[in-house]
Amino acid sequence: PFSRVLYIERDDFMEDPPKKFFRLSPGKEVRLRCAYFIKCEEVVKDAHGGIVELRCTYDPATRGGDSPDGRRVKATLHWVSAQHALRAVVRLYDRLFSAEDPERVAEGKSFLDHLNPHSLETLRDCPVEPTLGTAEPGARVQFERLGYFALDPDSRAGALVFNRTVSLRDSWAKIAQKGSR
Numbered sequence: 001p002f003s004r005v006l007y008i009e010r011d012d013f014m015e016d017p018p019k020k021f022f023r024l025s026p027g028k029e030v031r032l033r034c035a036y037f038i039k040c041e042e043v044v045k046d047a048h049g050g051i052v053e054l055r056c057t058y059d060p061a062t063r064g065g066d067s068p069d070g071r072r073v074k075a076t077l078h079w080v081s082a083q084h085a086l087r088a089v090v091r092l093y094d095r096l097f098s099a100e101d102p103e104r105v106a107e108g109k110s111f112l113d114h115l116n117p118h119s120l121e122t123l124r125d126c127p128v129e130p131t132l133g134t135a136e137p138g139a140r141v142q143f144e145r146l147g148y149f150a151l152d153p154d155s156r157a158g159a160l161v162f163n164r165t166v167s168l169r170d171s172w173a174k175i176a177q178k179g180s181r
Helices: 130-134 171-179
Strands: 029-032 037-045 051-059 086-093 120-128 140-143 147-151 160-167
Touching (some): 140 160
16 A cells, blocks of 8 residues: 555665665655655754655656656665554574585684674564565565565464565665775
């Protein structure tokens, strides 16, 4: 469902973007997947200068993602309605070891010295689409641009838990990393 207040990924907005950033930024227009074109009109910040809200307008003539006047946008963002979103715990699994071959260790060290302290990151209170409330444990879903997830057997009504099974590559992250070198 579409509503007045929407959530988008934090990485999908930059206040002062570089040239090849085609996601949302002030004065720019993007497509919301299966919805409308939106344009960022205002950035609202907290007392510390952190962005807390984006005020946007939408073009009702672009329902479904096409513009009758031929306007083109370069990005399509996924989103979820704040009013309708369910809350979930999301577990992000990564490599168990920080070394490619933990059995090959320097003298005086064991494979345990190569355990990755970031092999599990647990995110709480994540907004997810309301349709996920009817998913059965073990159901596999894709979280757009983030990866594939399975509904954990520990889940129950009002307490959804998703485990990432496969991550996806993020092309913008690759471009941003290359630019920082």
